[in-house]
Amino acid sequence: MPASLRSKSFVVLALLPALLIFLVFAIIPIFWSAYYGFFDWKGLGAAKFIGLNNYEMMLQDPIFWRALKNNLILVASAIIGQVPIALLLALLLLKNSWFNRLLRSAVFLPMVLSTVVVGLIWGYIYHPQIGLLNQVLEVLGLDSWTRAWLDDPKINMFAVSIPINWANIGPYLIIFIAALQNISSEIGDAAKIDGAIGWRKLFYVTLPIIWGTVVVTIVLCISGSLKAFDHVIVMTGGGPAQSTELLATYMYNNSFTIYRYGYGSAVSTMIILISALLIGLNYIITKRRG
Amino acid sequence: MKKRLSLIVSVTTMLALMTAACGGANEPSSNGGSGNAGGEKAKITVWHNFSGDDLRAKAVRELIENYKTNNPNVEVDAQAIPVDGYRQRLSTVAAANEMPDVFFVYAGSQSQEFYDAGLLQPITELADENPDWKNNFMEGAFDRFSFEEGQIYSAPLAMSATSFLYYNKDLFDANGVTVPTTWTELMAAVKTFNDKGITPIALGNKAPWVAQSTIIGSLADRVTGTEWFLKAVKGDGASFTDPQFVEALSKFKELVDNKAFQEGANSIDNTQAEQYFVQGKAAMMVSGAWTLTNLAASATDEQIAPIEVTTLPAIEGGAGAAGTISGGAGGGFALSKKTTGAAKDAALDLIYAVSGPDGQKAIAESNSMVMYKMELDESKVSPLYFKAFNLAKESGITPVYDAYLSAEAGEAINNGLQGLMMGDKPEDIAKKLQDAQVRSTQQ
Numbered sequence: 001m002p003a004s005l006r007s008k009s010f011v012v013l014a015l016l017p018a019l020l021i022f023l024v025f026a027i028i029p030i031f032w033s034a035y036y037g038f039f040d041w042k043g044l045g046a047a048k049f050i051g052l053n054n055y056e057m058m059l060q061d062p063i064f065w066r067a068l069k070n071n072l073i074l075v076a077s078a079i080i081g082q083v084p085i086a087l088l089l090a091l092l093l094l095k096n097s098w099f100n101r102l103l104r105s106a107v108f109l110p111m112v113l114s115t116v117v118v119g120l121i122w123g124y125i126y127h128p129q130i131g132l133l134n135q136v137l138e139v140l141g142l143d144s145w146t147r148a149w150l151d152d153p154k155i156n157m158f159a160v161s162i163p164i165n166w167a168n169i170g171p172y173l174i175i176f177i178a179a180l181q182n183i184s185s186e187i188g189d190a191a192k193i194d195g196a197i198g199w200r201k202l203f204y205v206t207l208p209i210i211w212g213t214v215v216v217t218i219v220l221c222i223s224g225s226l227k228a229f230d231h232v233i234v235m236t237g238g239g240p241a242q243s244t245e246l247l248a249t250y251m252y253n254n255s256f257t258i259y260r261y262g263y264g265s266a267v268s269t270m271i272i273l274i275s276a277l278l279i280g281l282n283y284i285i286t287k288r289r290g
Numbered sequence: 291m292k293k294r295l296s297l298i299v300s301v302t303t304m305l306a307l308m309t310a311a312c313g314g315a316n317e318p319s320s321n322g323g324s325g326n327a328g329g330e331k332a333k334i335t336v337w338h339n340f341s342g343d344d345l346r347a348k349a350v351r352e353l354i355e356n357y358k359t360n361n362p363n364v365e366v367d368a369q370a371i372p373v374d375g376y377r378q379r380l381s382t383v384a385a386a387n388e389m390p391d392v393f394f395v396y397a398g399s400q401s402q403e404f405y406d407a408g409l410l411q412p413i414t415e416l417a418d419e420n421p422d423w424k425n426n427f428m429e430g431a432f433d434r435f436s437f438e439e440g441q442i443y444s445a446p447l448a449m450s451a452t453s454f455l456y457y458n459k460d461l462f463d464a465n466g467v468t469v470p471t472t473w474t475e476l477m478a479a480v481k482t483f484n485d486k487g488i489t490p491i492a493l494g495n496k497a498p499w500v501a502q503s504t505i506i507g508s509l510a511d512r513v514t515g516t517e518w519f520l521k522a523v524k525g526d527g528a529s530f531t532d533p534q535f536v537e538a539l540s541k542f543k544e545l546v547d548n549k550a551f552q553e554g555a556n557s558i559d560n561t562q563a564e565q566y567f568v569q570g571k572a573a574m575m576v577s578g579a580w581t582l583t584n585l586a587a588s589a590t591d592e593q594i595a596p597i598e599v600t601t602l603p604a605i606e607g608g609a610g611a612a613g614t615i616s617g618g619a620g621g622g623f624a625l626s627k628k629t630t631g632a633a634k635d636a637a638l639d640l641i642y643a644v645s646g647p648d649g650q651k652a653i654a655e656s657n658s659m660v661m662y663k664m665e666l667d668e669s670k671v672s673p674l675y676f677k678a679f680n681l682a683k684e685s686g687i688t689p690v691y692d693a694y695l696s697a698e699a700g701e702a703i704n705n706g707l708q709g710l711m712m713g714d715k716p717e718d719i720a721k722k723l724q725d726a727q728v729r730s731t732q733q
Contacts (some may be wrong), residue, residue, distance in 0.1 A: 043385040044407040128554025129566065132564075148554025153712055156557075239498055240556030241708035256378045258698040259403070261385070 030272060042259045056264035063242050064267070067250040070157050074228050074246070075278075077143050077161040078168070078221035086169050090176035091202070104177070108170035115167070116287070119234025122163040126150050126190030126235075150236050153243035160214065160244050168224060172217050179213040180206070217287050222282060226275050247271050291578055320715035323444035332632035337380065338394035338623070341370035344583045345656035350447070350644060353652060357643040368501045384409055389626040392637045395444060395562040396621040397434035398693035399700070403724045404624070405437045411627045414443040418641050422472045426473040430687065431661040432617045435634045445645040448620030451682050452578035452690050453508035453602060461488060461573045465547040470603045473541070483561045483573045489552040491545070494563030495711070496556060498704035500690055506707060507616035508602045510538035511688040515609035525731065530724040531717075534609065539706075541605065546711050552561065556708050576602065578617075579659040581681075582675045584628040587698075588655045601685055614686040618693055619661050654679075695727060704725035 039053055041047035058064045089107060093100040110118055125132045128148035137145045149159040183206065191197075191205045207214070230246040232238060238249040246255075251271065255264025316393070336354065342348035351370065358366050369390075370377055377400065383389055389409050393399045417424040426443070435444045457469060462479075465486055472474035483490040495501045501575050511519065514534045521528035522535070525537045545551065552572065555563070560577070561584060567575040575581070585594055604612030623641045643649060650662035657675040659682060668676050692700035706719035 043381055043404070044403055123557075126557065127562075129552060129571075135429065148557055150557035151554040151712075158358075236557065237497060237498065239708055241498075241703070241705050241712055241714070243712070253701070254717060256381065258701045259381065 016139050030269075033265045034269040035265075036262055037269045039262040039265075041262035043255070043261040044259070045263065050262075052181060053268070054263050057263065058266060058270060063245055064247075064249060066242065067245040067247045071228070071247050073157050074161055074164065074225040075222055077165055078225045079160070079218055081161075081165040082169050082172055082218050082221055085165075086172035086217070087176050087214075089169070089173050090180055091206075093173070094177060094180055102247055102251060104173065107173050111170035112169070115230040116234050118163055118167045119231050122212075122231075123150070126208070127160060131135040151240060153240070156236065156240075156244050160170075160232055160235055163235070164225075164228060169233070172220070172248070173214060179210040213223060218280075219282060224277055226271065226278070249273070292605075323665070331363055331365050332636040333367070334629070334633050334637050335390040336366060336368040336392045336623075336640065337371060337390040338368070339371055339373045339376035339476060340394070341372050344587050346448075346583055346653060346658040350649075350657035353644045353649050356642070357640050360643075361435050361636070361639065363537075364639075366640070389628065391626050391629040391633055392623050392640055393626070394447075394621055395624040396687060397446060397450075398690075399442075399620045399695070399697055400619075401435060401444065402437070405443060409627055410437075410443050411625050411629070412443050413445070413625055413638060413641055414441045416638055417442055418443075419576070420541060420642070420646070426647070426661060428661045434619055435622065444622035444624040445643055446619035446622045446661045447649070447653060448579075449617055449682065450620040450690065450693075451615050451617035451659050451687075452503045452576065453505065453616040454578065454581070454599050454681070455574060455576055455602050455679060456567065456581065456597055456599050457574045458567070458570060458572075458596050459598050461570065463483070465573075467573075469598075469600060472603050473605045474567065476603045479573070480545070480548050483550055489566070490574060491573035492551045492563040492567035492575040493551040493555040494558045494560040494566075495708060497557045498556075498708050499692060499700075500560050501707040501711075502704050503616075504578055505545075505602075506538070506542060506703065507691045508576075508614065508688065509541055510535065510691070511610040511614065511616065512602070512605040512612065513538040513541060513608040513610060518609065519689060519691075520694070523727070525728060527547050529721050530727065536716045536720050539710065540717055542707065543716055544548070551711070555608075556689050556711055558724070564588075568597070570596075579678065582657055582659075582672070582678055583693045586672050586675065594664075594672070596673055597674055599674065599681060602680070604639045608656075610688070611686055614688045615680070615682065616690045617659075617687045618690055695723075696730035698730040699723055699727035 036047075038049060038051060039047040040050045040053070089103075093104050093107075124130075126149035128134065128151065131149070133149065134146040137143065146157070150156050187205065187209070188201075191201050196205055227248065228246055229252070230244055232244055232249055233252075236244045238245040238253060240249075247267065248271065251264050254260045254267060274276040336352065338354075340350040346371075351368075354366065354368050358364075358368075376394075376665070377396070380389075380393065380400070384404060384407065387407075387409065395404060395410075401410070416698070424442075424445075428449070431446050435442050435446070435671050436729065437443060441614075446486055461483075462466075463467060465482055465483050465488070466649070467479045468475065470479050480490040493505075514522075514532075518528050518532070518534060522530050522532070552563075552566065557565075563572075564577065564581055564584055565588075566572055570593075585597070601613050601615055622645055625637055625641065629637050647662075647664075650660050651664060654660045654664060654666060655670045657671050659679065666676065666679055671679070692704060695703065702723045702725075703719070706714070706722055710716065710719055
């Protein structure tokens with residue numbers, strides 16, 4: 001019955017169950033967790049109200065700042081790595097030949113793999129003794145380049161970010177291909193007549209048309225990088241000596257390894273605040289462009 | 291995006307509540323019903339972490355299965371939870387006060403925290419009914435499970451011996467190195483093996499408890515003595531910033547600086563290090579009794595044949611005794627405070643079925659260390675395990691660090707040792723450990 005579908009009350013009613021579940025399992029826990037963030041609580045026994053002490057401790061903890069820095073490295077690597085590579089691949093694989101379809105599936109494959117599997121595979125690639133990467137370097141005569149990739153604190157965050165980018169390119173590729181296929185062929189023809197080919201066509205015709213999509217992928221990159229957790233837990237566990245700690249692993253280790261539930265809750269609240277801040281920044285920047 | 295993020299955050303924070311809710315759903319039936327109703331089935335839930343493919347896990351699961359077969363009137367819901375997630379799973383249900391009836395609990399800080407939170411009830415009546423059984427345990431077996439005078443809250447299923455020095459006899463012979471009995475000899479051996487291109491000591495410290503549990507407990511005890519450590523834990527006249535502990539950390543750093551461990555030890559796990567060692571690429575490995583079990587399950591007889599076992603070398607001028615290994619009573623099955631009536635009787639029977647004399651024997655014959663005195667039949671176990679079992683019986687036992695430190699301090703020393711391997715200073719690590727121990731034991 002279209003009439004009742006159009007009525008607002010029916011829409012509200014239909015959304016209610018989903019909304020309720022979302023409220024109970026997503027929204028309320030955020031406030032709940034923010035509330036725990038004001039306590040010194042081990043998860044067991046009595047909780048002691050300590051006001052903003054947890055936040056004070058967090059801001060004084062160098063590990064928190066390192067975790068934040070590592071998260072920002074991930075955000076940056078995603079934006080300068082995933083987006084351009086996915087766009088380039090989309091441009092190359094646009095045509096629907098069987099070979100292109102095969103390549104597209106290959107690029108998408110890591111997305112289908114469990115992140116634990118991805119972590120284990122790359123753990124072996126980076127293995128200091130029997131790792132593929134070091135062996136390839138040795139074969140190429142680049143012995144001085146071999147190292148313990150996940151161990152050396154100068155480079156391990158970058159070593160960790162490569163598999164994360166590798167595993168996440170797939171969806172962006174699909175999004176870009178969809179956006180490119182939506183450009184009508186008349187625009188291409190017109191560009192050709194006007195002499196816009198190659199790079200010129202890409203920068204003056206194609207990119208401006210799909211700019212909205214690019215912005216969306218950047219937003220997805222930011223959110224994806226801030227929630228990064230599983231690959232790192234499998235590959236390094238945030239170590240060695242917390243050198244690859246992310247905000248999420250920092251929160252997890254505090255809450256579930258050393259039983260500082262109150263502090264862990266404060267950290268998770270902080271993650272929300274930081275995300276909100278980045279979302280806000282992103283909103284301002286994209287609005288100006290528009 | 292907001293939705294996605296909030297979902298992720300909430301999934302992590304809600305984990306506790308959700309598992310708690312699931313546990314709650316199973317719970318009531320175990321306590322329900324009157325214990326005297328003859329035909330009624332008692333129902334108990336059991337959580338343990340013997341989920342692996344190793345012989346001990348299989349032995350324990352079989353003991354539980356046997357109990358089920360012998361007690362058709364008891365409905366047993368046994369859940370084998372992977373070791374890696376077990377601590378967390380248990381902490382989350384503990385936070386909601388929804389413990390299973392019977393659960394495997396680690397000796398040390400975890401059982402202490404559960405006791406403090408009022409989640410445990412004693413199993414002393416089992417010991418009263420079977421005095422021979424209780425008296426057969428080795429000294430100190432119940433130390434970590436006697437929270438009050440005259441009561442025991444669990445019986446250890448294992449002895450966690452964490453610091454055997456395994457060595458490859460063939461590599462020692464081939465390179466003319468004698469098995470080190472002093473620190474000087476150890477450092478000389480490290481140098482010789484490095485010169486020959488053999489890794490002196492295999493270490494897989496990706497999960498950062500490894501170096502702490504296997505090396506530093508025993509190494510530091512040689513330098514500081516046990517008494518000092520127990521005082522430092524309590525903050526009673528000793529502190530981890532004391533020069534002797536800094537000296538102990540420096541000894542560990544000496545190993546690192548002389549390249550005793552293979553490159554990248556912090557990025558491979560313990561099992562990978564075991565493989566590296568058993569393939570003859572490293573001359574030694576400091577590891578716990580679990581390595582016996584792992585090797586028995588995965589290595590060939592040929593690979594195991596040259597492997598011998600001894601204790602870490604003595605340290606000249608140190609305050610601690612030589613010839614000791616770090617270890618203590620392992621975990622055992624505990625009883626939830628909320629379990630009563632017929633379910634409680636069934637739960638106690640089950641605990642005895644697994645931890646009693648027959649259970650201890652079955653576990654020992656699965657090549658696992660136990661805290662229970664018995665004559666071991668050499669033909670039923672692996673030769674390497676037989677050596678280790680007898681070595682452990684003769685050696686003194688010294689504390690494992692993380693069994694006595696608070697969880698937070700344990701994490702501080704774990705990360706600190708990784709830091710030492712990456713160039714941090716012993717003094718700074720000592721201070722971080724002391725600060726963490728003080729902060730977490732103040733309240």
